[in-house]
Amino acid sequence: MDIKYLNITSLNDFYNLMFYTRDIKKSIVNDILNNKICNTEMIDLLIDALEILNNLPGNQYEKIINHHNTQVKLNLFYEISELQKDIYYLLHKEQDFYEYLSNLNPNFFKQIADGKDFLSNNKFKNLISDRDGTVNNYCGRYNSSIQSIYNAVFLSRYAIYSADNTVILTSAPLKNVGLLDMSVSPDNLFIYAGSKGREYLDKNNNKHYLSIDSEKQKILDKLNNEIDNLLNNEEYQIFALIGSGFQKKFGQTTIARQDIYNSIPPDISESFFNQIINLVNYIDPTKKYLSIEDTGLDIEIILNINNEDNELKDFDKGDGIEFLDRNIPLNINELGAIICGDTKSDIPMLTTAIKKTNKVAAIFVTNDDNLKESINNICANSYFVSSPDILVTILNEINK
Ligand SMILES: [Mg+2]
Known part of the structure; x- marks a missing residue:
C-alpha cells in the first residue's frame, strides 16, 4: 500500500x-x-x-x-x-532519545535514577501493570491508542531480562477492539489480561477465560446485540468511533457517550445515555444482573458477581489478579510483585497482592497527592513518577 x-x-x-x-x-x-x-x-x-x-x-x-x-x-x-x-x-541514539524525553518531562533524569534505585532494591519477578496512563501514554480514543516502538522495545527488554511474568492488566477487552489490537510487542513475552483480568492470553498464545454463569452471559449477549442494533442507526454510529468506542468486554460492556474533547453535543450524548438506560432496564428489569456506571464519557454496564459472602459486587482488577495468580500461576506469595498503575481503579491490584505477601512494591504514575497518600497507606514501599514515559524508561534502564 x-x-x-x-x-x-x-x-x-x-x-x-x-x-x-x-x-x-x-x-x-x-x-x-x-x-x-x-x-x-x-x-x-x-x-x-x-x-x-x-x-x-x-x-x-x-x-x-x-x-x-x-x-x-x-x-x-x-x-x-x-x-x-x-x-x-x-x-538517533538511545541517549539522544532520553534527552528528547527529558525536554518533555520535567525532572526526567532524577526520576529515572531514583526509580532505578527503587527497583534494584525490589527485584520481584512478577510485574503487573495497568496499561493506559501507566505504561502507555493516555490516548483519547482507545481504538487508535497503538503502542509506540520505543515503548514496546523498553517494556519487552524488561520482560525478557528482568521478570518471570510481565502482566499487562487492563479494563479494556483483549480483542475486537482491545489490548491485543493495540500492542506492537513481540508475541510470547507478555501475559495480556483484558476485562480487568477476566480474560487473558498467556505466553504460549492460549486464551483463558474466567467462567461466567451461562444465564448471566446470555443477558450480556442480549444487551450487546441490542447495542449493536442501536449503533446501526446512522445517528448513533458515531458513538462506536469516539473515545472508548463500543467495547464488548468479558463480563462488562463499555459504550462511549462522549470523548475528552467533547466531540458530541451534550443533548445528543444525554439522549444516547437515556437510550442505553432504557435498554438495560428492558433487559434486566429487576436490576439483578447488571449495574450501570456513568463516567460522563463512558457508560459501563457491568455484570454483577458474587463475592465470598455471596454479596453482589463489581469485578475489580484485584479479582483479576486472584484469577491470574491461581490460573497461570504467578506465585505472588513466593516471588512477590511490582504493581504499577495510575488511578484509583488500580488500587485493588495492590491490596490483593499485599494480602498474599510483603514482597510488594508499587510504582504509580501520578501527581495526585490524595492518590499518593492512599497508595502509601496500603504499601509504604512505593515510588511515584510523573509520566508513563518515565516508568518505561526506568524499566528499560534496569536491564543495563
Ligand atoms: Mg490507567
Whole structure:
C-alpha cells in the first residue's frame, strides 16, 4: 500500500491508517530486539503516516475529519506526538532519545535514577501493570491508542531480562477492539489480561477465560446485540468511533457517550445515555444482573458477581489478579510483585497482592497527592513518577 496518496475522508480511513502503522511498528520492534538493522523504507512509511496526520485540516493537534457529512473534531495529540517520538528514536541514539524525553518531562533524569534505585532494591519477578496512563501514554480514543516502538522495545527488554511474568492488566477487552489490537510487542513475552483480568492470553498464545454463569452471559449477549442494533442507526454510529468506542468486554460492556474533547453535543450524548438506560432496564428489569456506571464519557454496564459472602459486587482488577495468580500461576506469595498503575481503579491490584505477601512494591504514575497518600497507606514501599514515559524508561534502564 502506498500511503503517500491516502486521502482520509472518514473516521474509518483514519483508523485504517493507524492500524497500518501498527503492522509497520511491530515489524520494526522485532528487528530492534533481534539487533537487526532497521529498514529505512519502513521508517519512511512512518514519516509518511505522520505527514498525513499533520496535513489534516485543523490546527497542530486538533484535526477535523468528515464522517458521513458530520465534521468530527479529533485531538490527535497522542497519535502525532507518539509517531514523532518513534521517528526520533529510530533516527538517533538511545541517549539522544532520553534527552528528547527529558525536554518533555520535567525532572526526567532524577526520576529515572531514583526509580532505578527503587527497583534494584525490589527485584520481584512478577510485574503487573495497568496499561493506559501507566505504561502507555493516555490516548483519547482507545481504538487508535497503538503502542509506540520505543515503548514496546523498553517494556519487552524488561520482560525478557528482568521478570518471570510481565502482566499487562487492563479494563479494556483483549480483542475486537482491545489490548491485543493495540500492542506492537513481540508475541510470547507478555501475559495480556483484558476485562480487568477476566480474560487473558498467556505466553504460549492460549486464551483463558474466567467462567461466567451461562444465564448471566446470555443477558450480556442480549444487551450487546441490542447495542449493536442501536449503533446501526446512522445517528448513533458515531458513538462506536469516539473515545472508548463500543467495547464488548468479558463480563462488562463499555459504550462511549462522549470523548475528552467533547466531540458530541451534550443533548445528543444525554439522549444516547437515556437510550442505553432504557435498554438495560428492558433487559434486566429487576436490576439483578447488571449495574450501570456513568463516567460522563463512558457508560459501563457491568455484570454483577458474587463475592465470598455471596454479596453482589463489581469485578475489580484485584479479582483479576486472584484469577491470574491461581490460573497461570504467578506465585505472588513466593516471588512477590511490582504493581504499577495510575488511578484509583488500580488500587485493588495492590491490596490483593499485599494480602498474599510483603514482597510488594508499587510504582504509580501520578501527581495526585490524595492518590499518593492512599497508595502509601496500603504499601509504604512505593515510588511515584510523573509520566508513563518515565516508568518505561526506568524499566528499560534496569536491564543495563
Ligand atoms: Mg490507567
